[in-house]
Amino acid sequence: MKIVVAIGGSILLKEYDSTKFQEYSEVLKSLSKEHELFIVVGGGKPARDYIGLVRELGAGEAQCDDIGIEVTRINARILLSSLGDYAYHKIPQNFQEAEEYSAYGKIIVMGGTEPGHSTDAVSAILADYVQADKLINLTSVDGMFDKDPNKYKDAKLIKEITADGIMELISGKENKAGTYEIFDMTAIQMIKRSSLETIIANGFEVENLKKAIDGEDIGTKIIS
Numbered sequence: 298m299k300i301v302v303a304i305g306g307s308i309l310l311k312e313y314d315s316t317k318f319q320e321y322s323e324v325l326k327s328l329s330k331e332h333e334l335f336i337v338v339g340g341g342k343p344a345r346d347y348i349g350l351v352r353e354l355g356a357g358e359a360q361c362d363d364i365g366i367e368v369t370r371i372n373a374r375i376l377l378s379s380l381g382d383y384a385y386h387k388i389p390q391n392f393q394e395a396e397e398y399s400a401y402g403k404i405i406v407m408g409g410t411e412p413g414h415s416t417d418a419v420s421a422i423l424a425d426y427v428q429a430d431k432l433i434n435l436t437s438v439d440g441m442f443d444k445d446p447n448k449y450k451d452a453k454l455i456k457e458i459t460a461d462g463i464m465e466l467i468s469g470k471e472n473k474a475g476t477y478e479i480f481d482m483t484a485i486q487m488i489k490r491s492s493l494e495t496i497i498a499n500g501f502e503v504e505n506l507k508k509a510i511d512g513e514d515i516g517t518k519i520i521s
Contacts, residue, residue: 298332298333298429298430298431298510299332299333299335299427299428299429299430299431300328300332300333300334300335300429300430300431300432300433300510301335301336301337301420301423301424301427301429301431301432301433302325302334302335302336302337302420302432302433302435302506303337303339303416303417303419303420303432303433303434303435304321304336304337304338304339304376304435304500305339305341305435305436305437305500306338306339306340306341306342306343306344306368306369306372306416307339307341307342307436307437308339308341308435308436308437308500308501309321309338309339309341309372309375309376310341310342310343310372311341311437311501315375315379317503318375318376318379319379320503321376321379321503321506322376322379322380324503324504324506324507325380325383325404325506326380326383326404328506328507328510329383329403329404332510333399333402334404334405335395335399335404335405335407335423335424335427335429336373336376336404336405336406336407337373337407337408337416337419337420337423338369338372338373338376338406338407338408338416339369339372339408339415339416339417340365340366340368340369340372340408340409340416341368341372343368343371343372344364344365344368344369345365347364347365347368348361348364348365351364358412359412359413362409362411362412362413362414363412365409366408366409366410366411366412368408369408369409369416370388370407370408370409371408372408373388373406373407373408374388376406377406380404380406382403383403383404384403384404384405384406385398385399385401385403385404385405385406388406388407388408389405389407390407390410391410391411392410392422392423392426392427395407395423395426395427396426396427399427407419407423410422413483414481414483415481415483415484417434417481417484418481418483418484418487420432420434420484421483421484421485421487421488421493421495422483422484422487424487424491424493425487425490425491425493429493430494431493431494431495431496431509431510432488432493432494432495432496433495433496433498433506433509433510434495434496434497434498435498435499435500435505435506436497436498436499436500437499437500437501438499439454439498439499439516440454440455440456440497440498440499440515440516440517441454441455441458441463441466441497441517442454442455443455443466454517455517456514456517456518457517457518457519457520458517458518458519458520459519459520459521460485460486460488460489460519460521461489463485463519464482464485464486467481467482467485488519489521492521493519493521494518494519495518495519496509496515496516496517496518496519497516497517497519498515498516498517499515499516
């Protein structure tokens with residue numbers, strides 16, 4: 298299968314060490330023997346910290362996005378380093394480059410692309426662009442909840458939801474650089490438009506990536 302995987306920066310960089318990079322490297326190397334993989338890496342706390350800093354200095358949201366994008370590309374480069382010869386050696390700057398580089402038969406690793414798009418949106422657009430079979434979004438919680446599980450103990454996991462249902466959940470949310478929650482609207486619109494099979498799962502458990510690819514019942518499934 299052709300699979301796009303979005304890995305949240307908060308997963309890889311919860312601690313400032315190489316542990317998660319190494320764990321994902323081993324799993325991705327194994328999966329690449331059977332699947333064509335495109336990996337989109339988020340910015341996490343480092344991106345939020347830098348965005349907050351430049352915002353305090355009076356930068357506009359597009360400039361803040363640019364800073365965040367640079368951080369995602371640094372994170373992508375770290376993951377790229379851990380994959381060695383299993384990955385293509387350059388970080389794509391856009392979707393066309395990602396597709397071109399994939400011709401070499403190696404794992405493609407990238408970060409953000411342009412202001413206004415979270416890496417969730419980048420992964421959804423990329424999946425549509427390369428006509429992926431599946432999009433897997435690995436986040437810091439077990440899937441999509443009816444409310445923030447980090448704030449509300451009674452938050453309930455949604456096992457299955459439509460793209461329209463997600464749009465209702467996120468309507469009215471902030472859309473500033475570094476503040477995207479769950480998914481941004483661009484990502485959901487792309488998933489809906491392309492009827493893209495999408496799974497949201499907890500990325501702290503690296504094996505969840507294999508489980509999502511194999512169709513096991515984990516996380517949240519977005520249906521068209």
